[in-house]
Amino acid sequence: MKLFLPILSVIVLSIISCSSPTPQTETTTAQVDSLASIPDSWIDERVAEAEQRLNASEAGALVWQAIEAHGGLDTWFSNGPLAFQFNYQPLDGSTPRNTYEVADYWSARTRHERIDTLGEYGWTGKQAWVRPADANVPYNTRFWSLTPYYFVGIPFVLADDGTNFELLGEQTHRDRPYDAVKITFGENIGDAPDDYYVVYIDQETKQVDVTRYIVSYPGYFPDGGHLPEKFMDWTDHQTIHGITLAQGFDTYWWKDEQPAEHITAIEVSRVEFMPDITDAYFEAPENAKVVTEM
Numbered sequence: 001m002k003l004f005l006p007i008l009s010v011i012v013l014s015i016i017s018c019s020s021p022t023p024q025t026e027t028t029t030a031q032v033d034s035l036a037s038i039p040d041s042w043i044d045e046r047v048a049e050a051e052q053r054l055n056a057s058e059a060g061a062l063v064w065q066a067i068e069a070h071g072g073l074d075t076w077f078s079n080g081p082l083a084f085q086f087n088y089q090p091l092d093g094s095t096p097r098n099t100y101e102v103a104d105y106w107s108a109r110t111r112h113e114r115i116d117t118l119g120e121y122g123w124t125g126k127q128a129w130v131r132p133a134d135a136n137v138p139y140n141t142r143f144w145s146l147t148p149y150y151f152v153g154i155p156f157v158l159a160d161d162g163t164n165f166e167l168l169g170e171q172t173h174r175d176r177p178y179d180a181v182k183i184t185f186g187e188n189i190g191d192a193p194d195d196y197y198v199v200y201i202d203q204e205t206k207q208v209d210v211t212r213y214i215v216s217y218p219g220y221f222p223d224g225g226h227l228p229e230k231f232m233d234w235t236d237h238q239t240i241h242g243i244t245l246a247q248g249f250d251t252y253w254w255k256d257e258q259p260a261e262h263i264t265a266i267e268v269s270r271v272e273f274m275p276d277i278t279d280a281y282f283e284a285p286e287n288a289k290v291v292t293e294m
Contacts, residue, residue, distance in 0.1 A: 034278045036104050037080040047073045050159040059165035059181045062201050066155040069206035071243035076156045077106055079241050080275030085115070086148035087267040095138045102274055102281070103149045105156065109282035110145050121145060121291075124283055133289035142291050151232070152245055152268055155199060155208050158183055168198065173210055173233075177203045207244065209234050212254055229254040230263070240271050 050073060054060035067073050081104045088097040099112040111122035114137075121130040121137065123145035130141050150157055168180040178200035185195065200210035211232040235248035249266040252259035284290065 034280060035080075035275070036106070036109075036277045036279050036282065037275050038077070038106055040078070043074055043077045046077070053161075054159060054165070057165055059167035062167070062179050062181050062206075063155060063158050063165060063183075063199070065206045066199070066201045066208050067159060070155055070208070070245070071239070073156060073159055075242045079243060079273040081105070081273065081277045082152070082271070083274050084148075084152060084271040085267075085269045086152065087115075087269070088148070089265045089267075091263055091265065097139060097144060099148070100270065101148055102277060103153070104277070104282055105149070105153055107282075108146065108149075110149050111282055112145065120285070120288075122282065122284070127284070128291035129284035129288040130291055131285055131288035133287060135289075142293070151211065151249065151266075154197075154211055154246070158197075158199070170203075171200055171210075173200055176209075178209065179203060207237065211249075231259040233259070238268075238271060241273050243273075245271065 051064060054064040054067075067076075081102055083100070083102045085098070085100045090096060096116075098115040100115060101110055101112045103110045107125050109123060109125045111120065113120055119130070119132060119135045119137070121128065121135075121141040121144075123129075123142070128142035128145050130137060162185055164184045166182040166184070168182050171178045171180045181199050181201060183197040183199065196214060198210075198212035199208050200212075201207070202209055211234070212229055213232065214229050231252045231254040233250045233252070234246045235250055236246075237244050238247045239245075246268055248268055249264070250262060251264035251266065253261050253263060
């Protein structure tokens, strides 16, 4: 998974109980200017730039068509930050990860509530943090802060600046024809610029049904390299406030140009937009530990 911090966004509360997972925010007149949501004029400018940039190539135009088919980039940003539960269950006995996340896709900021135990972690747009400071989190929180964010945000995150597109031709999945587009990233874009993705765009619906990808995160591969490619099959779609996202993913190793061993089951649930979340919500809270290691 790529920790991608959009260039257009500077490259970029207390612990919430499991029984009451929705972030509690009270918006007063004094707080209006600090909402994480952004002005329509900013959205218009960013959408216009992305539309022009993506439509400059055949491959990029296909990605733009997918974004439109999933609800449109203007609606995506206008809805405000997105909240969802991301239940990641490995099938090989390794560590599961199950969090309720609020993600600000405009500025690449996240905050996670752990479902398995009390605790939180997140990404402020500049640094990762975890709370309580002595929490034993058995996986890399800096990496994982933006991992669900990126997968759930496809195809919208593919419009971020710094992305390159390559048309790979036609692929068949479940007896349906797809256009396969490979996405790579410019030098020094995000924490893992060597990552790549391949999305399968249905030739009829223009929606994405498959994501292939590699993980080259330097925290896992300090000397270079990456995991073998994975094949992430979207289990279904769900539409919330005009935006269509994946309902879940079944992930397989990609071998000999086809999916092989089933390695992960992921459910995406409790999805809703949070337009009243404030900027302060994404800052590291008191008594949190800043995560400095990759």
